[in-house]
Amino acid sequence: MSNRNDEIKISKFLSLVLRHQPETIGIELDENGWTEIDVLIEKSAKKGILINHHLLKHIVDTNSKKRFAINEAGNKIRANQGHSVEVELGYTAQEPPELLYHGTGQKSVEEIMRSGLDKRSRHHVHLSSDIKTAIDVGSRHGKPFVFEVLAGQMHRDKFEFFLSENKVWLTSHVPVRYLKEKH
Structure with a gap:
């Protein structure tokens, strides 16, 4: 398994490419912010960031801020919010707490x-x-x-x-x- 510093580095990298600059590694986000995990892994490796399915799932599952999600099929990943690129996250309006x-x-x-x-x-x-x-x-x-x-x-x-x-x-x-x- 990777060490904690590697996980932090990869989490920051994922924030960059899934929230702000997917073009950094040549991936595309669909209208809801999803990208194919296999493509992410392949393009990341070309930039020297080595990720595999197991490590990616571990980072998604253990991220204290729950910044990322993997779809039910297990083949796509996205950031949950904080995008500076145009995506439609598909959230429905809800009544907030009073404060x-x-x-x-x-x-x-x-x-x-x-x-x-x-x-x-x-x-x-x-x-x-x-x-x-x-x-x-x-x-x-x-x-x-x-x-x-x-x-x-x-x-x-x-x-x-x-x-x-x-x-x-x-x-x-x-x-x-x-x-x-x-x-």
Whole structure:
């Protein structure tokens, strides 16, 4: 089996090619973000990244953030969310909890309080259902800051929410009026 550092390297590589730059290795994602596992393995090897079916399944199954999914037939893989390339993940709108959370770095708070939460180069704004996850996300961007998102009110005001396979709540934009400074 591979060591943990190899698994992290491959997971980051998969995030790159399945979420942002499939052209890096010459793969194509279908309209729902899926690509053939055999093609991924073959094209990755040509770039010096050695993956086999067993290792790929292990990474998908053990990824703490559940970033990837393998289809039921076991022949395709995709990222669950976070794409900057155009894909339709096939999620249906759902009613969110009354409150959701968004973690960011302290340095971004002022801008967010002016414009709200924007998806930027991604397809959606990512929200979590618990404060701890939001703090962890915010920590990636410096001193963490957590916004409370009035998701229930947004939903009643006709904003759509989706729940990804790895339990990240997604929406297209959060206007300032639905944000509260949590911490």
